[in-house]
Amino acid sequence: MTSKDLFPAHVEGVVHRHRVLIIGGGAGGICVAARLRRAGVHDVALVEPSPTHYYQPLWTLVGAGVVEREISARPMKKVLPRGVRWFRDRVVAIDPDANTVSTESSGDLAYDFLVAAPGLQLDWKGVEGLEAALETPWVASNYHYDLAPRTWQMLECFRGGTALFTCPHMPIKCAGAPQKIAYLAADRLRRRGILDSSKVVFATATPSIFGVDEFARPLEAVIERYAMDVRYGHVLKRVDPVVREATFEAESGGETKTVTIPYDILHAVPPQSAPDFVKRGPIAGPQGWIDVDKHTLQHTRWSNVFALGDATNTPNAKTAAAVRKQAPVLVRNLLSVMAGREPAAFYNGYGACPLTTSYRQIVLAEFDYSGQPTPTFPFIDTTRERVDFGLLKRRVLPALYWQGMLKGRA
Ligand code: FAD
Numbered sequence: 035m036t037s038k039d040l041f042p043a044h045v046e047g048v049v050h051r052h053r054v055l056i057i058g059g060g061a062g063g064i065c066v067a068a069r070l071r072r073a074g075v076h077d078v079a080l081v082e083p084s085p086t087h088y089y090q091p092l093w094t095l096v097g098a099g100v101v102e103r104e105i106s107a108r109p110m111k112k113v114l115p116r117g118v119r120w121f122r123d124r125v126v127a128i129d130p131d132a133n134t135v136s137t138e139s140s141g142d143l144a145y146d147f148l149v150a151a152p153g154l155q156l157d158w159k160g161v162e163g164l165e166a167a168l169e170t171p172w173v174a175s176n177y178h179y180d181l182a183p184r185t186w187q188m189l190e191c192f193r194g195g196t197a198l199f200t201c202p203h204m205p206i207k208c209a210g211a212p213q214k215i216a217y218l219a220a221d222r223l224r225r226r227g228i229l230d231s232s233k234v235v236f237a238t239a240t241p242s243i244f245g246v247d248e249f250a251r252p253l254e255a256v257i258e259r260y261a262m263d264v265r266y267g268h269v270l271k272r273v274d275p276v277v278r279e280a281t282f283e284a285e286s287g288g289e290t291k292t293v294t295i296p297y298d299i300l301h302a303v304p305p306q307s308a309p310d311f312v313k314r315g316p317i318a319g320p321q322g323w324i325d326v327d328k329h330t331l332q333h334t335r336w337s338n339v340f341a342l343g344d345a346t347n348t349p350n351a352k353t354a355a356a357v358r359k360q361a362p363v364l365v366r367n368l369l370s371v372m373a374g375r376e377p378a379a380f381y382n383g384y385g386a387c388p389l390t391t392s393y394r395q396i397v398l399a400e401f402d403y404s405g406q407p408t409p410t411f412p413f414i415d416t417t418r419e420r421v422d423f424g425l426l427k428r429r430v431l432p433a434l435y436w437q438g439m440l441k442g443r444a
Contacts, residue, residue: 049140049142050079050141051144051145052119052144053075053077053145054077054145054147054149055078055081055135055145055148056078056080057125057128057148058153058343059087059110059113059120060087060151060152060153060343061151061343061435061440062360063082064087064113064114064440065358066149066151066342066361066364067115067442068440068443069361069365071115071118071442075369078117079143080120080121081124081140081143082120082121082122082123083123084110086109086110087107087110088179089107089435090207090354091353091432091435093179093182094176094211094215094218095390095427096183097174097183097186097215098185098186098390098393099186099189100393100428101428102183105432106179108436115442121137123140125137125311126138128148130316130317130333130335130339131316132144133145133148133338135148145338146338147338147339148339148340150312150324150345151341151345152309152311153207153309153345154207154307154308154344154345154352155306155310156178157304157305160304161270161273161302162271162272164304167275168181169275172278172298173188173275173301174299174300174301174302175301175303176301185301188299192228192299194232195297195299196232196295197216197232197235197298198237198280198300199212199213199215199234199300200236200238200268201213201237202269202303203240205306205352206303206352207352208351209352210387210399211303212236212238212303213238213389215301216262216301217389217390217392218392219301220260221391233263234262235262235265236262236265237264237265237270238265238267238268239268239270240267242266243264244389244399245405246405249389249397249401251417252391253389253391256391256397265284267284268282268293269282270282270302271292273300277296278297279294279297280294280297280302282294308321308323308345309345312324317336319347323346324341324345324347325347326341328347328348328349328350328381328403329382330363330379331346331367331381332367332371340364340367340368342357342361342364348360348383349403350381351385351387353385353386355386355387355400356383356384356386358434359381360381361439361442362379363379366378382402382403383403383404384401384402386400386410388426388427390427392419394421395419395420396420396427397420398420399416400416
């Protein structure tokens, strides 16, 4: 079968047609668009509803009062590579047999090749009462641009009592972010001299503090240092903002029971899943995530469909760091397929999470599909807390993101 047969010139009802169509103008979408343009691919279009692009890793530092939220945001038109057509719209369905996507207001768009990078969905409604609780000054979340500054306000108004931090079932984006803010908060309370009169509780749905032992060990020492109360297997189900209580389903010894924890302040992380239009559509795998080969990032059923980032079912840590390694692999494979060859580039599952354990220290967790540490700087012991990585998160990584990744250079 030739590519002409695969991609008929005219599809009924289609207004626009593009050689490569990208869904999502986040880390993955912009990175791929930039690399395609650098490789000389013309006729690239991107569908993205938001007028603003966010560098979300900074939201942890926004919640800790280290940076202003505004430095994490840039106008979408400023980060969109030159020559890429932007449909400011939302994809509502994909028909990979017809090579089309349907949008909310631009009609159906046809493609020869599709790259899906719509990120994941924050399911705020998955916890009863959470949305109402987020209207109160005692509840916040670093998982949203508008709510991250509230974490800092809440921490600064706290005068002692119970500071509760939650973490939902995996997978979520940046699995370390729910605990990072707990450590930063504990450090802040220590500096203010109220850690001893406070109880910092981290209630997590996970069975351990971190999936990779080499990084779990230093984190356990951090927990001890702050005398934190960590509850494993605790899934947040309900928040009552009137009496300030959080209710969990807790698993222990094969039994599930209901546990209620009163809080003075609460940092909540919502459950997360693939976007609804992905879950409902044909490109999803059994858990709703986009079903791609975990090494080539090509869809398992449609050879002209690729995906990267948080929306896929690849079992790596869902991070911008993973996107940085995925984008060049995806683009190399996409160019091969466009030229009629087999995809040969290989993604090894690299993901990274700079775990801020205090205002000065970081444990830089880098690992791949094998669960083995894969340090970028092999001569540095990244499995212990390091002061020199503080600058990395605040300055080096944002610069790498804006100037390197988004421009298709790193
Ligand atoms: P996103 O960057 O989220 O982009 C998805 C884009 O798709 C969005 O612009 C969205 O508007 C668009 N979209 C959604 N639905 C549609 C639709 N229907 N049609 C068209 N477009 C759509 N990563 C790290 O590497 N290190 C960290 O320290 C780190 N810390 C984090 C801390 C927090 C608090 C958070 C929230 C995230 C953190 N991350 C971190 C994770 C990182 O931000 C994500 O993994 C990364 O942004 C994923 O890129 P993506 O392109 O898949 O999704």
